[in-house]
Amino acid sequence: MDTVNILICGVGGQGVLLAGDIIAEAAIAAGFDAKKSEVHGMAQRGGSVVSHVRYGQKVNSPLIRQGTADVILSFEEMETARYLDFLKSGGTAVINRQQVMPMTVATGAAEYPQDIVEQIKKQGVKVVVCEGVKLAEQAGSAKTINIVLLGALSKHLNLPAEKWIETIAGRVPPKTVEMNKKAFELGSKG
């Protein structure tokens, strides 16, 4: 099996780093080698956040080479646009329907590209839009949005459902396990 490459992007505070951990741990639970990489430090301060996750028989680089990502999992619409060069030909972008305004837009110095998802589709990218905010609220809390998105991502990967559930249960606060399980299910159906 070729190494599977997933690039996750979003905004600091959205839960990108935990999502990456869960994918890597689920892959290991399923018997694969896995690596992930991200840069800490600015994650809490509203900057762009990106995490690389790779799994397969044996993984060398923790970073994905441009043009080889199987899936981009994007927590925020506009963030997707910064990483399209990572996607392989025929790869999929799973995009959360959410716009978070950067400071430049908030102050009126720049415009948020409202049609960004359409622009991405125009390049021929396979786009799956996930109603993350809505589904997370349906699951019981807006905070489960990263788990909803993992549910949506899971349809594009070859990891068994029980490994996902097991890993998620081990990584979220005990009181929220049921809610997060529901979030994962809603995401994978949505």
Place this chain on the structure above:
Amino acid sequence: MKKLLSGNEAVARGAWEAGVNVVSAYPGTPSTEILENLAKYQEIYAELATNEKVGLEVAAGASFAGARALTCMKHVGLNVAADPLFSMAYIGASGGFVVVSADDPGMHSSQNEQDNRYYAKMAKIPCLEPSDSQECLELTRLAFDLSEKFDTPVLLRLTTRISHSKGVVELGERKEHKPAGYVKNIAKNITIPAHARKMHAKVEERLKMLAEYGESFFYNRIEEGDRKLGIITSGISYQYAKDIFPGVSYLKLSLTFPIPQKLIAGFINSVDEIYVIEENDTFLEEQIKAMGYQVKGQSAFEKEITGKSKVPILGELDPTAVAKGFGLQKEQAYQNIQVPGRPPVLCPGCPHRGVFFALNKLKLTVAGDIGCYTLGMMEPLNAIDTVICMGGSVTAAMGLEKALGVEMAQRTVAVIGDSTFFHSGITGLIDMVYNNSQGTLIILDNRITAMTGHQENPGTGKTLQGQEAPIVDLEPLVRSCGVKHIQIIDPLNLKQTEAAVKEAINNPGVSVIIAKSPCILIEKKFQPALRVDEDKCIGCKLCLKLGCPAISFDKAKKKSHIDPLYCIGCQVCAQLCPKGAMGRGEVVK
């Protein structure tokens, strides 16, 4: 047992397994999690040092006692700690002594991308470079043995992608190390010239022995493959090379100083073409080329050594950069689309905001320092003029005054965080007082070391492990340095802040303002969000000058808008609004 660990977590685990007794370190990205993870082990004495020099010296003292000791820091931290490092290189190690340097190629969170392998070369101590989390654990464990075997500090050099990438690690058990105890030996432990001359001779001998050791060192390994191409590499670059050049021959070096010349010569002679793939500078390439293409006992090799002529020297390496360097990257299937940038910003409710707003308003020249508050330079606050290094704000402001006189001092302030002040700002302040300066220092006392992820410091009253600790109180400390004009303010109070700054810059002599307000992320005791009363808002955009992520401008309505998800109710914008349009939910319709 196997576990997914970051490089930093694996270094901590490796040190624990090696029986480390004492750890002292100052936080710094990308090294911080090493100390944080070591703090979890009951068997280890681990502490937050006031700076990297202190950390290295405490570890050195523990090594004098025969204890196994470790200090860790970011690359620029080793500049601060360089003085004791070079002395310890002569003194050696009674108990295993490991210095971890986490370099930051690409400058994700740093002011430069220096390659600290050169410190090993300059101090003449061994340099180990792990390539993944598993090697982080194994080489850390082994570094203590090496240190004791060769009586030397060992530099374990990581980079951001080693520190912050996670991989599967096979865990071992702890082997307890009982400190042998302190034995007086002045010829070994006092670096007076008469002793040091002998020590230097030993250091040179030690280097020769280490070089010989490297020839058969398990972690310097040849991976035989296609002999048309041989790649010499180390650290994270090994992983990138393996992805871009599968199936060729590799010489993977883990002991990168001193280098194993015979092993390298043999490898070069066994392949047709040689690439040296390394991140940052030409550390390996230079040493290999300096071998003069000939090593005793080996045939001469007359081959071109291809290194930085293809591999970028600027920025961080990754598989794409390596592929591009050698012309192997195909044009990508999809193109990035230009969208507005998303730089990091000061958090909503951040107490630094009030200070920078005042400094911007008063159009002062601001000597800045290292921490979250460096973000005060960003638009729209735009309130920092210079940043040199940890503690450099105080002295830069002083230099401006000495060059241009009192008039400059009246237009200049220095800003520094509480932790950075303890780290190395206080020496500058003493210098200001001693040398009859006029100047203003604002200590942004947010009661935490925030940028690196909220570590305690001497001012917070808590140890690394969260236990109670004596508080080093800033106000009496500053007073005892000889500062007479001290104001303590709440930076979330804009009027008070502005008035304090005006008073300070016009005061003859040294003035210190302690802007005391805890980082909002410590306790997260948020107030209800404010709302904009759109009937009152006149669209003047004054509130937007705060650069608060919760405030945006609705172009269609020509009104400001507060995002209730982000606003924490700090009320700074409400103080600014000329029409009183910002209020609590219940009082605004």
